[in-house]
Amino acid sequence: MTAAISYLFLQHYWWIIISLLGSLLVFLLFVQGGQTFILSLGKNDVEKTMIVNAFGRKWEFTFTTLVTFGGAFFASFPLFYATSFGGAYWVWVAILFSFIIQAVSYEFRSKPGNFLGAKTYEVFLFINGLLGPLLLGIAVATFFTGSVFSLDEMNHVIWQSPWKGLEAVTNPMNVILGLAILFLARVLGLLYLLNSIDHQDLLEKVRKKLVLNTVIFLVFFLTFVVWLLFATGYAYDDTGKVFMEKNKYLHNLFQMPLNTLFFLLGVISVLWGLFISLFRNSDKGIWWTGAGTVLTVFALFILVGFNRTSFYPSSYDLSSSLTIENASSSKYTLKTMFFVSFMVPFVVWYIWVAWKAINKKKITEEEMKEESHIY
Amino acid sequence: MLQNIDMSLVDWSRGQFALTAMYHWLFVPLTLGLSFIVAIMESIYVRTGDPEWKKITKFWMTIFGINFAIGVATGIILEFEFGTNWSKYSWFVGDIFGAPLAIEGIMAFFMESTFIAIMFFGWNKVSRKFHLASTWLTAIGANLSALWILVANAWMQNPVGMHFNPDTARNEMSSFWEVLFSMSAVNKFLHTISAAYILAAIVVVGISAWYLLRNRHIVFAKRSIVVASVFGLIGILNTIGTGDNSAREIAKEQPMKFAAMEALYDGKTHAGLVAAGALKGENKESEIRQRDFIFKLEIPSALSYIVHLSPEGFVPGINDLIYGNTRRGILSFEEKADRGLVAINALRDLKKAKDNDPEKYAELRAQFENPEWVNTYFKYFGYGYFKAHEPAKIIPNVAISFYSFHTMVGLGFFFVLLMFFSLIWSINNKITQRRWFLYVLVWSIPLAYFAHEAGWVLAEMGRQPWIIQDILPTMAAVTNLTSATVQVTFWLFTIVFTALLIAELKIIFKQINLGPKDGGQ
Numbered sequence: 001m002t003a004a005i006s007y008l009f010l011q012h013y014w015w016i017i018i019s020l021l022g023s024l025l026v027f028l029l030f031v032q033g034g035q036t037f038i039l040s041l042g043k044n045d046v047e048k049t050m051i052v053n054a055f056g057r058k059w060e061f062t063f064t065t066l067v068t069f070g071g072a073f074f075a076s077f078p079l080f081y082a083t084s085f086g087g088a089y090w091v092w093v094a095i096l097f098s099f100i101i102q103a104v105s106y107e108f109r110s111k112p113g114n115f116l117g118a119k120t121y122e123v124f125l126f127i128n129g130l131l132g133p134l135l136l137g138i139a140v141a142t143f144f145t146g147s148v149f150s151l152d153e154m155n156h157v158i159w160q161s162p163w164k165g166l167e168a169v170t171n172p173m174n175v176i177l178g179l180a181i182l183f184l185a186r187v188l189g190l191l192y193l194l195n196s197i198d199h200q201d202l203l204e205k206v207r208k209k210l211v212l213n214t215v216i217f218l219v220f221f222l223t224f225v226v227w228l229l230f231a232t233g234y235a236y237d238d239t240g241k242v243f244m245e246k247n248k249y250l251h252n253l254f255q256m257p258l259n260t261l262f263f264l265l266g267v268i269s270v271l272w273g274l275f276i277s278l279f280r281n282s283d284k285g286i287w288w289t290g291a292g293t294v295l296t297v298f299a300l301f302i303l304v305g306f307n308r309t310s311f312y313p314s315s316y317d318l319s320s321s322l323t324i325e326n327a328s329s330s331k332y333t334l335k336t337m338f339f340v341s342f343m344v345p346f347v348v349w350y351i352w353v354a355w356k357a358i359n360k361k362k363i364t365e366e367e368m369k370e371e372s373h374i375y
Numbered sequence: 376m377l378q379n380i381d382m383s384l385v386d387w388s389r390g391q392f393a394l395t396a397m398y399h400w401l402f403v404p405l406t407l408g409l410s411f412i413v414a415i416m417e418s419i420y421v422r423t424g425d426p427e428w429k430k431i432t433k434f435w436m437t438i439f440g441i442n443f444a445i446g447v448a449t450g451i452i453l454e455f456e457f458g459t460n461w462s463k464y465s466w467f468v469g470d471i472f473g474a475p476l477a478i479e480g481i482m483a484f485f486m487e488s489t490f491i492a493i494m495f496f497g498w499n500k501v502s503r504k505f506h507l508a509s510t511w512l513t514a515i516g517a518n519l520s521a522l523w524i525l526v527a528n529a530w531m532q533n534p535v536g537m538h539f540n541p542d543t544a545r546n547e548m549s550s551f552w553e554v555l556f557s558m559s560a561v562n563k564f565l566h567t568i569s570a571a572y573i574l575a576a577i578v579v580v581g582i583s584a585w586y587l588l589r590n591r592h593i594v595f596a597k598r599s600i601v602v603a604s605v606f607g608l609i610g611i612l613n614t615i616g617t618g619d620n621s622a623r624e625i626a627k628e629q630p631m632k633f634a635a636m637e638a639l640y641d642g643k644t645h646a647g648l649v650a651a652g653a654l655k656g657e658n659k660e661s662e663i664r665q666r667d668f669i670f671k672l673e674i675p676s677a678l679s680y681i682v683h684l685s686p687e688g689f690v691p692g693i694n695d696l697i698y699g700n701t702r703r704g705i706l707s708f709e710e711k712a713d714r715g716l717v718a719i720n721a722l723r724d725l726k727k728a729k730d731n732d733p734e735k736y737a738e739l740r741a742q743f744e745n746p747e748w749v750n751t752y753f754k755y756f757g758y759g760y761f762k763a764h765e766p767a768k769i770i771p772n773v774a775i776s777f778y779s780f781h782t783m784v785g786l787g788f789f790f791v792l793l794m795f796f797s798l799i800w801s802i803n804n805k806i807t808q809r810r811w812f813l814y815v816l817v818w819s820i821p822l823a824y825f826a827h828e829a830g831w832v833l834a835e836m837g838r839q840p841w842i843i844q845d846i847l848p849t850m851a852a853v854t855n856l857t858s859a860t861v862q863v864t865f866w867l868f869t870i871v872f873t874a875l876l877i878a879e880l881k882i883i884f885k886q887i888n889l890g891p892k893d894g895g896q
Contacts, residue, residue, distance in 0.1 A: 067480050068477070068480030069480075070480075071454065074476055078545075079466055081473065086461075087462070092455060100452060100871060112886075114882050115877055164856070330470050330547035332547065333470050337477060340481060344481065354492060358493065373498075
């Protein structure tokens with residue numbers, strides 16, 4: 001049976017896995033989005049502690065998904081790993097740096113003798129909340145807008161800007177997607193608080209914040225989508241030669257209708273979640289907006305990787321652009337990893353069981369006083 | 376071959392990786408071992424229902440949590456540094472090396488991070504058995520993650536299960552099982568995790584001993600010592616057994632590292648094992664910068680016995696590996712470099728011929744598929760980079776290899792005694808009377824960390840100048856960055872890691888001072 005699996009199928013299959021991990025990661029950035037409110041939303045220590053603990057019980061999922069996203073990219077598309085991480089050095093280092101300071105902040109914040117003081121760890125969480133989604137958004141935007149690199153005959157990357165990736169901020173579309181992801185994360189963070197905390201005063205403030213953040217998110221997101229519909233994209237032909245195609249992403253939307261359906265369902269679901277949270281006082285918005293986020297981001301990844309589209313294009317040297325066909329691992333490795341990926345549903349299942357077990361009771365002021373393990 | 380490489384860039388990149396890895400390894404072994412110790416303690420609590428055991432479990436769980444977070448923080452950097460600082464490596468062997476890292480994420484990290492949340496926050500939310508299962512699954516997840524990264528590291532020491540694809544200019548996996556079950560991988564995994572168990576046991580025993588010295592939490596301390604000593608004793612015996620196997624594997628696959636570990640320059644039969652010794656400075660007149668012994672204590676024929684299970688066995692020295700030994704069938708460095716250069720040039724010619732000379736391309740392509748040619752020339756690909764360089768370039772730092780190896784082994788044997796007496800004297804209830812021994816236990820904590828770091832220094836420095844043994848020199852694997860760029864990130868990471876280490880130590884010391892009643896409940 002396995003002999004019948006083609007190399008091309010495996011390359012597409014692995015791009016689907018990458019897209020799934022990427023979309024789950026964006027959803028899980030609600031932790032980062034929520035962290036940006038720690039300093040501004042909690043008016044006293046109890047409220048602040050409730051917010052910190054709501055996200056503190058979930059930070060490992062985001063972190064692990066980021067690590068797995070990186071690992072899966074390494075295993076399935078190592079040329080991307082080598083090119084982007086080695087080339088756009090400063091962007092990735094900045095992202096990683098923001099995650100180092102996050103990992104310890106929850107655990108250290110409320111512990112006696114924590115050296116830097118609780119406030120410092122709260123600032124660390126804020127920095128991670130701000131930089132993580134913003135820079136990840138900017139990095140992913142270059143999948144559409146292109147980067148300035150070339151590859152030599154041994155496939156070694158030569159980055160053409162001394163800014164080593166930071167030059168991406170000079171392209172407004174990169175920044176707009178970065179900001180869209182940041183405000184999406186903030187919106188998701190607020191929705192998560194609505195779902196997991198039982199504290200009237202705090203929830204009222206959350207709903208107020210939700211209005212403004214939703215508007216900002218929608219402005220940035222829709223700007224990006226409109227740009228995308230008219231953008232000239234990086235396509236490749238039968239021989240693998242990369243060329244510029246007008247309205248490439250619009251063509252992809254027409255030529256991959258199922259994916260377009262995912263995209264539209266995703267957007268509708270995001271909007272529905274926001275609607276019921278803002279106008280119907282529902283606490284289930286996180287699930288609708290979260291699922292919508294996964295669908296939308298998944299569809300965007302497919303849009304930039306399938307239908308002969310270069311997923312990591314070089315605007316400096318088109319022929320160096322990466323596609324799922326020229327950047328992938330060997331057939332043997334992809335096939336091995338294909339079997340490994342069968343574990344994913346099992347992983348999702350136990351995460352779900354554990355998530356439900358922890359979230360079945362909402363976080364209350366009393367729990368913060370009684371619980372033995374508090375962040 | 377290496378004239379165009381900025382050596383300062385290579386050194387700073389190595390420095391940054393070493394910094395991250397050494398910091399990371401300050402936290403990981405405790406996570407690996409303590410997770411099981413806590414699981415055992417909680418099992419006893421669930422079985423007996425004795426609240427004292429719950430108190431014990433929760434205290435060590437608190438220590439585990441503080442340590443875990445910082446291990447995670449340094450770990451993410453390590454994974455991504457393969458891409459950011461070693462991008463040529465990532466492409467050259469990513470097809471093989473990436474898979475274990477991805478499996479680590481999918482299989483192990485999620486298990487660890489999912490159940491750790493229940494372990495910490497589930498006490499009042501899930502049943503006792505569900506909680507206990509979560510604690511065990513956290514431990515298993517942590518140890519599984521160690522499996523995959525150690526498989527990846529073992530593969531760098533002994534690259535197997537792959538072939539070179541000249542079209543993509545990279546190595547590709549040909550057998551996943553060979554990568555996973557190579558003897559190097561099996562030994563490395565077992566050796567490293569059991570060494571982690573002994574470290575965790577020493578931390579638990581050492582802290583408990585401190586309580587006994589202070590006459591605090593007596594029952595807590597004695598029970599902790601018994602559990603940790605049994606666990607540690609099993610751990611250290613396994614560490615020594617697998618260490619012995621590892622040594623044999625190194626002698627076979629990395630003879631230069633093995634010779635450097637023992638500072639053995641002239642190969643011989645009946646080779647003795649240096650039990651202790653001190654080295655002189657480098658002899659500048661010698662082409663290979665030889666270092667002689669100031670003194671050494673040798674166990675006769677033991678080295679030959681370790682490698683060949685017979686005193687008659689020949690153990691090659693550094694001179695044999697540099698200048699060759701025809702009688703023993705060992706090629707000289709010169710010969711290997713010549714052969715490697717043939718392989719490198721063949722790859723260059725193939726690349727040139729690909730688009731404009733199909734016949735030549737086909738001929739060269741066939742060469743890369745010919746096992747005899749591959750075995751004669753391609754096998755030494757990495758040596759080609761060193762053509763026209765002095766032979767000293769392919770010798771690891773002998774002093775560092777020698778001292779790190781002997782430190783690790785010496786401390787290992789000391790830990791056997793430590794765990795043995797700690798178990799015996801705690802069972803017969805005499806441990807509180809031997810205050811000197813309690814002090815020894817406390818001061819053994821830093822020694823355990825020292826032994827671990829020495830082990831990794833040996834593994835990584837001893838492999839130099841290779842990033843992948845015989846295939847890719849470290850110098851040829853580095854990302855094209857400026858040395859200044861890497862210096863900035865090096866110092867940035869140094870400052871952050873150091874600040875976080877200080878914070879972690881202060882928090883842990885504070886928790887220890889508060890004790891199980893206040894800190895653990």
